[in-house]
Amino acid sequence: MEKYVFITGATSGFGEACAEIFAKNGWNLILTGRRIERLNHIQSNLSNTYDVDVQILCFDVRIEEAVFKGIETLPNTVKQNIGILINNAGLAVGRSPIDEGLIDDWDRMIDTNIKGLLYVTRAIVPFLKNNKEGHVFNIASIAGKEVYAGGNVYCASKHAVDALSKAMRIDLVDYNIKVTNIAPGAAETEFSLVRFKGDEVTAKSVYDGFEPLVAKDIADTIYFVATRPKHVTINDLTIMPTAQATATVIHRNS
Ligand code: NDP
Ligand code: 8X3
Numbered sequence: 001m002e003k004y005v006f007i008t009g010a011t012s013g014f015g016e017a018c019a020e021i022f023a024k025n026g027w028n029l030i031l032t033g034r035r036i037e038r039l040n041h042i043q044s045n046l047s048n049t050y051d052v053d054v055q056i057l058c059f060d061v062r063i064e065e066a067v068f069k070g071i072e073t074l075p076n077t078v079k080q081n082i083g084i085l086i087n088n089a090g091l092a093v094g095r096s097p098i099d100e101g102l103i104d105d106w107d108r109m110i111d112t113n114i115k116g117l118l119y120v121t122r123a124i125v126p127f128l129k130n131n132k133e134g135h136v137f138n139i140a141s142i143a144g145k146e147v148y149a150g151g152n153v154y155c156a157s158k159h160a161v162d163a164l165s166k167a168m169r170i171d172l173v174d175y176n177i178k179v180t181n182i183a184p185g186a187a188e189t190e191f192s193l194v195r196f197k198g199d200e201v202t203a204k205s206v207y208d209g210f211e212p213l214v215a216k217d218i219a220d221t222i223y224f225v226a227t228r229p230k231h232v233t234i235n236d237l238t239i240m241p242t243a244q245a246t247a248t249v250i251h252r253n254s
Helices: 013-024 036-049 064-072 103-131 152-175 191-195 200-205 215-226
Strands: 004-007 028-033 054-058 082-087 134-139 177-184 236-239
Touching (some): 013 028, 013 215, 064 103, 103 152, 134 152, 152 177, 177 215
Parallel strands (some): 004 028, 134 177, 177 236
């Protein structure tokens, strides 16, 4: 049986692009997200286009019980054949200084980016361990390497992902499980629309005057890393648009 790649946040952006490239290369998929219509659409599109099995699970990664119960519903043959976990679901909400931040925004980021990633990892890694091989990708960010004005809690959550990648690598090395931390810079997905709560003008202005990354750039890189020889692991990658030097230094054409 062909292996499965388990992708969280597969309803848009990096996750959806990863689903496409892995399916195109013959991998079966387990796709998760909260928007069921999108999951249904992606499932039928990919399974009709490529000769692969596409399983979907609709849950909010912040809800521990939903994560574990959802994963439990997968057929045993599917669970036992998971080869790759891509911990991608995540978000930024707001960009206020620390004394003006909304607690609800902070909770959403911490619960999704850190706790959600942990719940999914806890549920999936035992299957990889059982197979004595596997690969975990954690989608962190340039915000997990640097901090910037108004980035406070989002940056903290992505620094936590960076730390968890290092920690997982130690915990899983005896089981032949690779752990790769991916740290993208500015990529135009639904990310900024979510961060600025549907304000399309502000979201668009994030990418004014330069060519940002697109989701496919990240998916292509993940697929490359996933297909290195068994004895080769790429631990950590920072991927930026050519016009971006740091989280805040961007060359923009005026
Ligand atoms: P998108 O907003 O396009 O995609 C985010 C995905 O995460 C969606 O599929 C969404 O699905 C899912 N998601 C969000 N919250 C939850 C939740 N509570 N439960 C389940 N799924 C959830 O953004 P990107 O593709 O850009 O973001 C993917 C990852 O990359 C994130 O972790 C982000 O922090 C990170 N990143 C993004 C960068 C960028 O510039 N775009 C740069 C660096 C890192 P649904 O709404 O259906 O639940
Ligand atoms: C997303 C990139 O620079 O907006 O993680 O934090 S940034």
